[in-house]
Amino acid sequence: MSEQIRADLCIIGAGSGGLSVAAGAAQLGARVVLIEKAHMGGDCLNVGCVPSKALIAAARRAHNMRTSAPFGIVPVTPAVNPSAVRDHVQSVIAAIAPNDSWWKEPTALGADPRFPNPASEPVLAAQQHLLDEALSNLDDERPDVTDLYFVGFAGDAREDVFRKDVLAAQRVMDERWGTEGRSLALINNPRTLLEAPAATVTNLRETLNEIGAAIDADQDVVMIYLASHGSRRHVLEVALPPLELAPLTAPALRGLLDAAGIKWRIVVVSACYSGGFIEALQDDNTLVLTASAADRASFGCGHRSESTFFGEALFQHGLAHSESLLAAFEAARGQVAEREKAGAFTPPSDPQIFVGPAMADKLRELDRGNAARRSGRSV
Numbered sequence: 001m002s003e004q005i006r007a008d009l010c011i012i013g014a015g016s017g018g019l020s021v022a023a024g025a026a027q028l029g030a031r032v033v034l035i036e037k038a039h040m041g042g043d044c045l046n047v048g049c050v051p052s053k054a055l056i057a058a059a060r061r062a063h064n065m066r067t068s069a070p071f072g073i074v075p076v077t078p079a080v081n082p083s084a085v086r087d088h089v090q091s092v093i094a095a096i097a098p099n100d101s102w103w104k105e106p107t108a109l110g111a112d113p114r115f116p117n118p119a120s121e122p123v124l125a126a127q128q129h130l131l132d133e134a135l136s137n138l139d140d141e142r143p144d145v146t147d148l149y150f151v152g153f154a155g156d157a158r159e160d161v162f163r164k165d166v167l168a169a170q171r172v173m174d175e176r177w178g179t180e181g182r183s184l185a186l187i188n189n190p191r192t193l194l195e196a197p198a199a200t201v202t203n204l205r206e207t208l209n210e211i212g213a214a215i216d217a218d219q220d221v222v223m224i225y226l227a228s229h230g231s232r233r234h235v236l237e238v239a240l241p242p243l244e245l246a247p248l249t250a251p252a253l254r255g256l257l258d259a260a261g262i263k264w265r266i267v268v269v270s271a272c273y274s275g276g277f278i279e280a281l282q283d284d285n286t287l288v289l290t291a292s293a294a295d296r297a298s299f300g301c302g303h304r305s306e307s308t309f310f311g312e313a314l315f316q317h318g319l320a321h322s323e324s325l326l327a328a329f330e331a332a333r334g335q336v337a338e339r340e341k342a343g344a345f346t347p348p349s350d351p352q353i354f355v356g357p358a359m360a361d362k363l364r365e366l367d368r369g370n371a372a373r374r375s376g377r378s379v
């Protein structure tokens with residue numbers, strides 16, 4: 001369905017020039033439409049000023065190491081890792097982009113008239129109710145059945161892709177893996193402030209506590225799917241501006257799971273550098289699947305993206321068709337690698353897996369139970 005937009009000014013091209021004019025005109029009260037065919041920020045942010053200065057900064061470091069003798073420091077010839085330098089350049093672009101991206105602010109600050117402000121009274125009142133309702137709607141565990149529970153966590157409200165990823169994953173898990181009635185999604189997104197409980201660490205703790213109290217801990221399995229931006233320090237972004245939310249780390253998640261008494265755990269993390277989540281979470285009864293190695297970015301986020309590469313490959317392709325969780329991951333890993341190669345996304349994200357020894361048996365039990373359920377046999 002097409003929508004008619006009335007504007008005072010239409011600017012074509014969101015580079016330094018277009019952005020400055022658009023921001024100035026908007027501040028003067030003009031209704032501005034800004035059209036960009038490629039990447040917001042234009043040459044300066046994406047291929048010009050910013051990457052070149054980041055590259056020069058790296059070169060200066062190397063130069064200083066080679067020429068330190070006059071300062072009484074023994075010079076060394078540095079080993080240059082080109083892909084790590086590229087990572088550095090990309091991380092500088094990523095760090096500057098949100099500040100450059102004034103066009104996101106109306107949504108992020110809740111000033112977009114289509115959405116309520118996250119800090120407004122109606123939203124605050126609705127949020128408590130939404131979480132209570134979602135938790136009370138969870139079905140009880142069934143005696144003598146290995147039930148699987150699903151918790152989605154779309155951490156960053158500033159990009160719609162995380163909401164889409166988590167909802168698509170929940171759909172697949174409900175339809176193919178029997179979590180219907182035992183799944184819920186915590187979502188940070190301006191669109192869902194009055195529909196879905198927010199993805200905060202507090203809401204995650206309450207959710208896990210509730211599920212931990214409801215399940216048979218020796219038998220049932222809880223899957224958590226985290227989708228957001230991740231950092232090199234392995235911190236998951238939790239953002240719903242203007243609220244100041246605590247980020248999520250792997251040790252914090254481990255603490256929440258331990259405190260909730262959840263023994264059998266499947267943790268899926270779709271975020272850059274998410275392999276760094278494995279160390280703190282690994283134990284006999286845990287499966288961890290991550291979109292990337294601890295030192296690698298993953299791909300597919302962004303405003304226009306319908307899904308992250310890993311989220312799509314694992315849930316919408318792998319788990320939507322496979323009879324086995326581990327086979328689904330292997331298929332997803334191959335698919336991500338092919339897609340990255342075809343699109344020249346480098347370095348490869350290198351998705352990671354950790355399977356606890358006892359969890360390997362538990363996964364076979366889950367696979368068998370699901371196969372039986374799908375074929376209509378009793379489980």
Ligand SMILES: Cc1cc2nc3c(=O)[nH]c(=O)nc-3n(C[C@H](O)[C@H](O)[C@H](O)COP(=O)(O)OP(=O)(O)OC[C@H]3O[C@@H](n4cnc5c(N)ncnc54)[C@H](O)[C@@H]3O)c2cc1C
Nearest residue numbers: 013014015016017018035036037038042043044048049052
């Ligand atoms: C390597 C390099 C280093 C640089 N370093 C510096 C520096 O240090 N300092 C400095 O001041 N400048 C620097 N520059 C120059 C700076 O990048 C440019 O001056 C600046 O980007 C120009 O901005 P602009 O908005 O005019 O154009 P652009 O940044 O080119 O933006 C134009 C935008 O329009 C979009 N577009 C084009 N056609 C259409 C269409 N039909 N429909 C929709 N969108 C369209 C494009 O996709 C693009 O995003 C550097 C440039 C390079 C290449």
